[in-house]
Amino acid sequence: MHLDHPTTFPQRHTHSSPVRSDGSRRALRIGLGGPVGSGKTATVAALCRALREELSIAVITNDIYTREDAEHLLREAVLPPERITAVETGACPHTAIRDDISANLEAVEDLEDAVGPLDLVLVESGGDNLTATFSRGLVDAQMFVIDVAGGDDIPRKGGPGVTGSDLLVVNKTDLAPHVGSDLDAMARDAAEQRGELPVVFQSLRSEDGVKTVADWVRERIAAWIAA
Template sequence: MHLDHSTTLPHHHSHSAEPVRPDGSRRALRVGLGGPVGSGKTAAVAALCRTLRDRLSIAVVTNDIYTREDAEFLRREAVLSPERIAAVETGACPHTAIRDDISANLEAVEQLERTLRPLDLILVESGGDNLTATFSRGLVDTQVFVIDVASGDDIPRKGGPGITTADLLVVNKTDLAPHVGADLDTMAADARRQRGPLPVAFISLATTGGIGPVADWLTERLTAWHARGTA
């Protein structure tokens, strides 16, 4: 694995589960976004940046197996200034870099924090993976899993750790439901059975403000994160 910028790896990483470091400085909330190929993860990251960038200090780390395509897309779209977007080439299955050997992602996150501190939010987007994709809690503090209606309304029923355990499940492309024969009520019921009380957001990024439910959820998580740091 390697980053898209030169760096010197530290002897150890400084991740802590707490919002405030031992030196009293505040750490950004680290949010992992995973999901299958084509579900709309990068589009969701772009929409979140556009929605939140005027009131929060944000950075992004993207993951691709052999390219930096997602990071380059975000830079072309100017969702953040270029120095706020880092890319990791995993060179292997995406889940490896977010769950098993997180060193390249963790270094990218920590370098962004060192360079841009203070940050409020760091979004770590996984490369496209399957329903088993989950993030190491050594890398992120909270996890979002994105699926899409066009892949079939049976996806929530199939379960898998991404669907059942993510802190937020996002069902994207709801505008396509009539065109692909998907039943949103069925998807919602199946998601409730799989997830219990964990929240689910149905969105369409093709509509103005479509990312709103996810942005609101993240804002609530960030408020709680900051409250932990002052308790």
């Protein structure tokens, strides 16, 4: 018996539905994308430390060649090991978060079954190019992490991560004077590309450096629960 037509809730097939099969609310899923070395894993670690007392969190990493990112998080002990899963991406990390999200969705489900109920699942992409974005079938919101040392022209160059992500994080602001990056120009270019969408400049070297991003996550959680 079908109580609803499959086209009424097409997202039910990819488990984008906010309700799990047992009727409970599933976790909010936030994606973190961005180029290699921009500080995605460091941001995930900092978010876990900032939020783990108030939220039930799990992390999925999409490592390209190794389990390096997952192992980094394990080594840092930001979460118990059963809350961290690595997905293998077959040389195409953007495929695993956008075109064929099945392995990541499976990892989300397994985490919810094993350690749930969860409030938040952070899905970290493998370091990829500026065109990589997350499928909306996989995440509810996504941040794109770039850094000042990767070139202060990245916001101007644009690309879907820079222009369309729900939050643009410009990381490693402490390095700006050393690499000659113009933060004001980056902010201007980002505003031009993104309109009203928010941009955060952060340095995880400073105390509570992840606070603004953590507050953004808290707002998303509040909106998710209210919806």
